[in-house]
Each structure stands twice: as C-alpha cells, then as structure tokens.
Amino acid sequence: xxxxxxLGNALIHAYGKCKCVExxxxxxxxxxxxxxxxxxxxxxxYVNCGLPRLGLAVFCEMGWNGVKPNSVTLSSILxxxxxxxxxxxxxxIHGFAVRHGMIENLFVCSALVSLYARCLSVKQxxxxxxxxxxxxxxxxxxxxxxxFTNREYEKGLALFSQMSSKGVKADEATWNAVIGGCxxxxxxxxxxxxxxxxxxxxxxxxxxxISSFLPACSILESLRMGKEVHCYVFRHWLIxxxxxxxxxxxxxxxxxxxxxxxxxxxMICRKDVVxxxxxxxxNAMHGNGKEVLLLFESMLQSGIKPNSVTxxxxxxxxSHSRLVEEGLQIFNSMGRDHLVEPDANHYACMVDVFSRxxxxxxxYEFIQRxxxxxxxxxxxxxxxxxxxxxxxxxxxxxxNKLFEIEPNNPGNYVSLFNILVTAKLWSEASEARILMKExxxxxxxxxxxxxxxxxxxxxxxxxxxxxxxxxIYNFLDELGEKMxxxxxxxxxxxxxxxxxxxxxxxxxxxxxxxxAVAFGILNLNGQSSIRVFKNLRICGDCHNAIKYxxxxxxxxxxxxxxLRFHHFRNGNCSCQDLx
DNA sequence: ATAGGGTTAG
Numbered sequence: 001x002x003x004x005x006x007l008g009n010a011l012i013h014a015y016g017k018c019k020c021v022e023x024x025x026x027x028x029x030x031x032x033x034x035x036x037x038x039x040x041x042x043x044x045x046y047v048n049c050g051l052p053r054l055g056l057a058v059f060c061e062m063g064w065n066g067v068k069p070n071s072v073t074l075s076s077i078l079x080x081x082x083x084x085x086x087x088x089x090x091x092x093i094h095g096f097a098v099r100h101g102m103i104e105n106l107f108v109c110s111a112l113v114s115l116y117a118r119c120l121s122v123k124q125x126x127x128x129x130x131x132x133x134x135x136x137x138x139x140x141x142x143x144x145x146x147x148f149t150n151r152e153y154e155k156g157l158a159l160f161s162q163m164s165s166k167g168v169k170a171d172e173a174t175w176n177a178v179i180g181g182c183x184x185x186x187x188x189x190x191x192x193x194x195x196x197x198x199x200x201x202x203x204x205x206x207x208x209x210i211s212s213f214l215p216a217c218s219i220l221e222s223l224r225m226g227k228e229v230h231c232y233v234f235r236h237w238l239i240x241x242x243x244x245x246x247x248x249x250x251x252x253x254x255x256x257x258x259x260x261x262x263x264x265x266x267m268i269c270r271k272d273v274v275x276x277x278x279x280x281x282x283n284a285m286h287g288n289g290k291e292v293l294l295l296f297e298s299m300l301q302s303g304i305k306p307n308s309v310t311x312x313x314x315x316x317x318x319s320h321s322r323l324v325e326e327g328l329q330i331f332n333s334m335g336r337d338h339l340v341e342p343d344a345n346h347y348a349c350m351v352d353v354f355s356r357x358x359x360x361x362x363x364y365e366f367i368q369r370x371x372x373x374x375x376x377x378x379x380x381x382x383x384x385x386x387x388x389x390x391x392x393x394x395x396x397x398x399x400n401k402l403f404e405i406e407p408n409n410p411g412n413y414v415s416l417f418n419i420l421v422t423a424k425l426w427s428e429a430s431e432a433r434i435l436m437k438e439x440x441x442x443x444x445x446x447x448x449x450x451x452x453x454x455x456x457x458x459x460x461x462x463x464x465x466x467x468x469x470x471x472i473y474n475f476l477d478e479l480g481e482k483m484x485x486x487x488x489x490x491x492x493x494x495x496x497x498x499x500x501x502x503x504x505x506x507x508x509x510x511x512x513x514x515x516a517v518a519f520g521i522l523n524l525n526g527q528s529s530i531r532v533f534k535n536l537r538i539c540g541d542c543h544n545a546i547k548y549x550x551x552x553x554x555x556x557x558x559x560x561x562x563l564r565f566h567h568f569r570n571g572n573c574s575c576q577d578l579x
Numbered sequence: 580a581t582a583g584g585g586t587t588a589g
Contacts, residue, residue: 005580010580012581016581038580039581044581070581077582110584113584138583145584145585176584176586178585210586215587246587248587249587249588272587278588312588313588
C-alpha cells in the first residue's frame with residue numbers, strides 16, 4: 001500500500017514514460033487515495049502505450065469513483081477517442097468541457113480539432129479552431145492535418161504558407177505534418193522537396209520525419225536516397241526507433257536490396273507485429289518462401305500474435321515459391337489457431353498458391369467455394385497462371401469475370417489476347433482486341449528504368465533516346481552471340497504477342513527491360529549486381545534472355561516487375577520460372 | 580506531479 005500520493009503519481013508518470021504499463025498499474029492499484037492526477041496519469045499511460053481502449057476505461061472508472069476530470073485529463077483522453085474513431089465519446093467529452101468551463105483551454109481545443117479532423121470533417125475541425133480565443137503552433141498543426149487527412153491537400157498547403165503571415169512560427173511538427181500530408185496525398189516528389197526545405201531552414205528531421213518520409217524512397221525505389229536517410233538515422237541515434245527502423249526494412253526490400261533489409265531487421269531489439277510483417281512481406285516479394293515460413297515460426301515463438309496482414313504476407317510467400325501444402329495448412333490454421341478469419345485477400349492469395357503451382361482446377365474450385373465475392377486479384381492470379389500453363393478455357397472464364405469487375409484495366413485484355421494468340425486462336429484473339437478497342441482502352445506502354453549514380457535512366461521499347469544507344473545495341477548484339485552459343489533461343493511467340501504495330505516491327509532485342517539491363521551492365525562501375533524496375537510484368541522471352549545474360553556476364557541482375565522481384569544469378573531466376 | 584499537433588506492414 002502506498003499512502004504518498006505525490007510519490008505514487010510521480011512513479012506512475014515515470015513508468016508511463018518508460019512504456020512500462022504493468023509497473024504503472026501496480027503503483028496505481030497500490031495507491032490508498034487516488035486523486036485526479038493519479039487517474040489522469042494512469043489513463044494517459046495507457047493511451048501513450050498504444051492502449052487507447054484501456055485508457056478510456058480508466059477515464060470512465062474515474063467518473064464512477066466521483067473524481068472530476070480537469071482540463072489535463074480531457075486533453076490526454078481525447079487522443080484516445082481520435083485513435084479509436086470514437087466520435088460518441090469524443091462528443092460527450094466536448095460537452096463536458098463546455099459545461100465545466102474548459103472550452104477556452106488551448107490544450108483541450110487542440111485535441112478537439114484533431115478529434116474532429118480524424119473522425120468527421122475539416123468543417124467540424126475548422127469550427128472548433130475558428131472559435132478558439134487563442135491559437136498556438138500546435139492548434140495550427142492540428143488544423144493543417146485536418147486538411148491533409150481529408151483529401152484537401154491544396155488547401156492544406158495554402159494554409160501552411162499563410163501560417164507565418166498570421167504570426168505563427170512553424171516548428172518541427174509542422175514540417176512533419178506537411179511531409180506526412182504530401183505522402184498521404186500521393187505527392188511523393190513534393191515530399192522530397194519539402195524535406196529539403198525543412199533542412200535548409202535549419203530544422204532537424206526527427207524519427208517521425210524519417211518514418212513518414214522513408215516511404216517516399218520506397219515509392220520512388222531510390223536506393224540511393226534511402227541509403228542517405230539510413231546514414232542520417234545512424235548519425236542521429238535514431239536506430240532505437242522501431243517505426244523508423246521498420247520503414248528502413250521496407251525501403252531496402254522495395255528498392256531491391258533484401259540483404260540490407262535483413263541487416264536492419266536484425267538490429268531491431270523489440271520487434272512488434274508490424275516489424276515482423278514487414279520482414280515477411282519483404283521476403284515474400286523477393287520469392288523467399290522458405291524464409292517466410294521460418295520468419296513466421298520465429299515470430300510465433302517470440303510471442304507476437306499474427307494479424308491479418310501477417311497471413312497475407314505468409315500466403316503470398318507460399319504462392320511465389322510453390323509451397324502449396326504449407327500454404328494450405330497455414331490458411332486452415334488462421335481462424336482455428338490464431339483467431340484471424342480469412343478475408344477476400346487471403347482467399348485470393350490461396351488462389352495464387354494453387355495457380356502458380358499449376359493446379360489450375362483446384363484454384364478454380366477454390367474461387368467458386370469462396371464465402372464472399374471473389375476480387376479482381378483472385379481472378380487475376382488465375383488468369384496469370386493460365387498464360388504460364390497455357391489453359392485457354394479457364395483463361396476465358398477468368399478474363400470475362402475480370403472484364404466485369406474492372407472493365408478499364410488494359411492488362412486483362414492484353415493477357416487474354418496473348419493467351420489466345422499463343423494458342424493460335426486468331427479470330428478469338430482479334431475479338432478480344434476489338435472489345436478492348438470498343439471500350440476505348442489502350443495498352444499501358446512498357447517501360448523500364450534503373451538508377452546509375454544519382455540519375456534514373458528510363459527505357460521504352462526500341463528506345464534510341466539514350467546518349468549511349470549505339471553502345472547499348474552493339475553490346476546486345478555481341479551478347480546475343482555468346483548467349484546463343486550458351487543455348488539461348490529467342491522465343492518468337494512473344495513477338496507475335498505484342499499488340500501494337502510498332503512493337504510488332506521491333507525485334508525482341510529492343511524490349512525495354514533488355515535495354516535497361518544492357519545499360520546497367522555497361523555502367524556497373526565495379527559493382528556485381530544491377531537493379532532494373534519495370535511497370536508491367538516482365539516479358540517471357542526477356543525473362544529467359546536475362547537468365548542467360550546473368551550467366552554469360554557473371555553478374556546478379558534483379559528485376560522488379562509489376563508483381564514481384566526476380567533475382568537472376570548464374571543462369572537461374574529466383575521465381576523458378578513462375579514469372 | 581498529470582496535457583494538445585507529426586509515424587511503420589497488405
């Protein structure tokens with residue numbers, strides 16, 4: 001029993017700061033007399049440790065015990081309502097604040113601005129903001145975020161530039177809100193620009209800046225910029241921040257370097273479910289199914305409970321590595337052992353598991369037995385496999401479903417067309433093409449790119465715009481001879497399969513991914529691997545050709561296409577030719 | 580003594 005409330009409250013606070021919920025709770029339970037500070041400290045400890053529900057519970061209990069909340073209590077419990085999107089409780093607290101004369105309090109109002117921004121609309125947030133007697137930078141940051149999270153990006157930026165004229169000095173968090181706002185609204189390049197501005201004005205990016213900015217490196221797939229950020233994290237002692245480290249793990253994987261991704265992951269001391277999921281997804285997209293299963297095992301062993309994202313990652317890892325029985329077993333264990341009911345995504349992953357392994361009829365049966373409407377990704381997995389395993393009947397069925405679900409996706413028409421052409425069903429193929437034309441859908445042009453030094457070089461089919469075009473084509477000719485003597489045969493199917501007239505005329509040699517690979521090898525600068533990115537799926541002949549290139553030249557070639565990473569090494573690809 | 584804004588995975 002502890003009778004010194006002063007000491008007890010200080011201890012609860014200290015435990016809370018160290019994220020030790022159990023310690024705080026023990027002291028709290030031991031207190032003979034609990035005052036408003038004890039209750040407030042305990043509930044805000046829960047909120048700050050990511051347990052908003054428990055925080056709210058303590059807040060309610062406080063009322064039943066006849067202790068009246070003050071403005072500190074209210075401003076610390078409101079973020080819990082925001083996080084839970086619990087508008088009902090939030091409004092009740094708003095009412096309480098009005099009735100008890102706390103509505104002029106800066107902290108309470110700022111918390112209310114954020115609550116309404118998150119749960120309702122800019123309008124409501126703005127109403128509270130406009131009625132405030134005084135505003136400081138925190139309230140401004142709240143209203144800025146209100147615009148950004150409610151798809152009013154331009155207005156948010158406009159408000160940001162008005163801040164200084166209203167006599168409010170932006171702080172670190174303002175810049176974080178702006179950078180986060182750019183990212184949330186798909187303005188990746190703008191986020192890069194804003195980070196530069198922030199630094200130029202002398203603000204120091206912190207772990208939150210880093211966490212919200214790193215996805216920009218992942219989206220732009222700029223390993224170079226990602227490494228710069230990593231250096232910054234290292235130099236500024238941010239390597240203890242779980243969120244920033246997790247963002248680094250994802251960035252490295254997305255930029256094609258799974259080894260560095262793993263190195264960062266291994267440095268994380270207390271891995272949470274998001275960190276584990278990130279590492280699992282990273283390995284899944286690089287086709288390391290066996291590693292995915294090992295990670296899943298270690299995750300369970302370290303006592304972290306898997307969630308629905310975990311299973312999406314694990315199952316997609318199984319599909320990319322032909323691990324059918326393993327995938328099926330894990331799928332069946334989801335609800336039974338882990339209390340995670342499979343959703344449409346998980347079902348789609350299982351369709352992919354069967355499809356990639358060539359068990360197309362099982363995949364089709366599985367789709368038909370789904371308890372919910374199959375999504376485009378389920379039918380898309382089946383259609384993709386129909387091309388690899390040359391199954392025209394199922395291709396037609398899945399393509400027709402896809403034409404209903406997503407009539408404007410050109411990829412589905414092109415896939416069906418290609419499958420029909422390969423099967424030499426010319427008239428049906430032209431029907432597919434006519435359908436596409438009637439609906440006014442045009443094929444997305446294939447495009448590949450890679451980073452050399454600080455520049456990104458882009459290639460389209462038959463590209464002659466590169467400064468080194470002559471060198472590239474000569475090199476490809478030279479390489480072609482060596483590849484042929486190593487056993488490479490160009491697959492002319494893929495010439496026929498191209499839809500556009502100009503593309504038909506071009507030889508296989510000029511596909512964008514081949515040009516990018518050649519350019520990469522010519523600019524290796526002593527490195528032993530290159531990383532190429534493509535917007536569509538890699539072409540079948542290119543896939544085969546690059547296997548030979550990796551052998552003849554003796555380099556590792558990593559190609560990220562629209563579905564996954566392919567690691568070409570010594571004549572083989574990590575996808576086991578399930579491209 | 581207790582407080583508001585900015586964060587990672589499909």
